[in-house]
Amino acid sequence: MTALVYSEDELGKIDGKVANGLVRHSEKYDIVGVIDSSKKGLDAGEYLDGIKNNIQVFGNIDEAVESLSEIPEYFIYGIAPLESFLNERQRGAIIRAMKMGMNIVNGLPEFFSEDKEFVQTANKYGVSISDIRKPPARKDLHIFTGHINDIKTPVITVFGTDCAVGKRTTAVKLVEALKQEGRNAVFISTGQTGLLQGSKYGIAIDVLSSGFSTGEVENAILQAVEKEDPDIIVVEGQGALSHPAFTSSSAIIRGAMPDAFILQHPPKRINHCDYPQIPMPSIESEIKLIESFSKSRVIAITLNHEDMTDEEVDNTVLEYQNKYMLPTSDVLKHGCDKLVKELFKVFPALAQQKRQHADS
Template identity: 60%
Template sequence: MKETAIVYCESKFGTMDGKTANGLVRSSGKYKIVGVIDSTKAGLDAGEYLEEKPNDIPVFRSLEHALENLTETPNQFIYGIAPSEGFLQNNERDIVLTAMEKGMNIVNTLHEFLTDDKEFMNHSVKYGVTINDVRKPPQKKDMHLFSGRILDIKTPIVAVLGTDSAVGKRTTAVILEEALKEKGLNVAFVATGQTGLIQGAKYGVAIDAIPSQFMTGEIENQVMRAYENENPDIIIVEGQGALSHPAYISSCSIIRGSRPNSIIVQHPPKRENLGDFSYMKMPTLKSEIDLIETFSKSKVVAVTINHEGMSDKEVLDTVSEYEKDLNVPTTDVLKYGCDKLINQFFEVYPELKSKTKKVLVN
């Protein structure tokens, strides 16, 4: 059985900085999410608030409020905010310490490692709980340099990249993974961020925590592990940030390390400025596609939309516009599913369709 978990996301649930909590509410293969902490949305159903689909995950105003209303204390306390600075606020230290005192293990998604903090470590010993610093990298002696082994893989590798951070790359990748599995295909998913790992991805690495010299090799190693262990029909690789983004190099390493044959680009048409850098304009979708194709030497085979701030009509109109102007299938997987993407894969990789047919016949 899955361990139970409550996700801390004060004032950020449903926003860009709440992407870890958002992702766990949508899908969690590792933990059973029993609540979200966000006083600004207290009393709501998390699924109803996030995407108008109730999922019986309540939003609580505080940790104390949650423990008063839950039948059992959750096994895990997950820090579900992804702030750009990556550190605990002073008041949040007390909340995490209280969770430990209540017997909850801590899942820390920040760049600040709680296992390096004497107070947290003393608390973990005193109350018999564990701390999991998801972004803490392995020792350098255990890291991998790029080896070139990935150049011999014949299995299709598809990367889901984007035009900014927190635009839904992981969400699209996870939904696509499940849709392909429903077609009977053997799919391997490689996570590249903390949320995907917490959700239960079997393969992956929090790439933004890895020293730059090893980033490409660590991605290659995870793709190779998935390839060798699963013998998959297709490999889906989660993107991070954006190749054009001035503050992040993750996309560069993901492309170089995974060597994708095809690429999907996720884009929020209504976002005018970069999420954590409001003084900088978003790139155009066309400019990002051109940059990706030039850098990767691979083709962008589809576009997926983040519908933040958009009406249903605007989404449909944008889909039509992009398909006409860019000549690639376009969809919003949260609203319309993955049929267009899968049909495109069958066009690009005909062998996938034949494998699907064999599975369906059997």
Template identity: 40%
Template sequence: MHGWPEGRAIVYCQGGFGSTTGKTAHGLVRFTRRYQILSVIDAQYAGLDAGEILEGHPKGIPIYADLRTAMTAAQQAGTPATHLVIGLAPDGGRLSAEARQDVMEAIQAGLHIDSGLHDFLSEDPEVASLATEYGVRIRDVRKPPPRHELHFFSGKIEEVTSLKVAVLGTDSAVGKRTTAWRLTEALEAAGYRAEMIGTGQTAWMQGVRYGLILDSLINDFVAGEIEHAIWSAWKEVRPDVIVIEGQGSLMNPAYPGGLEILAAGRPDVVVLQHAPARKEYDGFPGYPLHPLDKQIQAIELLSGKPVIAITINHEHLSE
């Protein structure tokens, strides 16, 4: 059993909270087993509660303008921070110069660093040297596992007898992971044994027990890693239901995803997350979102399985 939470975390989301760029921070504010979340850093919302921005009600997670203020507040509250978690998920997963300086300040304050970006902080000579000097750990969550640890598709997915539910989406950053967690929790509350398969860095940061970081893998091993995560959950836990977090969307021009999950995960049914108010793919003006009915048809054609529910992202929708 994991010794969770691992520590007390400040979530770094400067300039991104409340937008799709801040989706990792949003996930951590909503739920995480891995950390006790102390606060969020984003100057544009300083003084507010993170829950008020996300869900309209406070969660006891204050937002501060900068790292120094957040660390001081945690110290004064008797809960000094142990981790700085990068809560930004910008296009391309790159770290800004400002954020890099804040990371170095956090290291000098003795905080461990967890990052889900494609810029590997552990491979930045200056940052890595500083971490060694101050005795802190850097975890680059998107760093691929060693090649010898990766799995190739074998067909063992056919052994899995649990009901497999894939939560796919009509776009990226549309709420697939949150819906997957909520569905898993609802199944457990109804008396079923349920296990979620995480497929991205945020699910790892939230403490998912089984999963992979899909967009960090060499393509040859993506199908095998999906299969292995699902098979491992079934073999070790024997849940009634396995809920699989989707990535991107089938027709997204920048983040085409979902086919690997349909092909290798072999779900029995699909739940499709949709944001009705979106007209274009997130972050890509001029690329109209494919109609919902077309996306359903594509999923059902490729998988041979039904889309049994549409779940709604309420962004920009009125009451």
């Protein structure tokens, strides 16, 4: 399914995290372009990570359609701001995409399928609207059962010291690395971008009532175990456990009952994004909070290299490894080898499973 991603003036920025994620990884959609007039003409992959992936950035929808061989099937709204309401320019882009015959995919908690103008336009031009974060009907939601305690498969989560620090990216990269090592690793998404990327298991839990968030996390893991028989499960974190604006982290811990954590941190970030009056927590305080809340250990640290040079990243990796005595990596620059090695150390049975698969 071909898709054009809207990320006007936000590609590569914090609020462009949905677009950033889809440019880096997408199993569900074939991303054929990004809309961002401030980066017009660039290769999106090269702009984000220095590696070309032939996803061109266009100045507007008309330019994209004119350049592409065919009109994309889907138009994905790829911006995720704190305040989710659309401005007139953004609304105009969505209307324009519908008039061109593109189905709309929305990751905001502002549901397009409840917007009168959008619904009328979609009906007129015969296109669909999908609200990824719209909760299932109450009858289809799950409450916590406690069956997560019966799971023998190792469950790890990637948490962070703030929102928008790359938890999902690290989790997805780690799952890919484990698969390359011959392990059946399964990713559990807890946010809209992971679902858009094609995750088979999970739900956007931040729009659920507190009574169902824990149960939905647990249910996603139980479903993955039943259907995939995985060697290991990697759960995406949300927000930060210490962040006063988010409750999702506590629901993930309660629902997943993780056996270990990886902690993602942006060393150059001084205050929480979107909350400049709230200072960032220290790695020490976040580790202490996670471990006391969950009774499980943080086994590795991963970096978000925003505003850092390569030299600063390398120096910080060494500094953190010496200071915290934990393997540290920037997975976008250095890969996941350290993380995989540590997982094999923490979970010895996981280290043997490739050999068992080869013998079978």
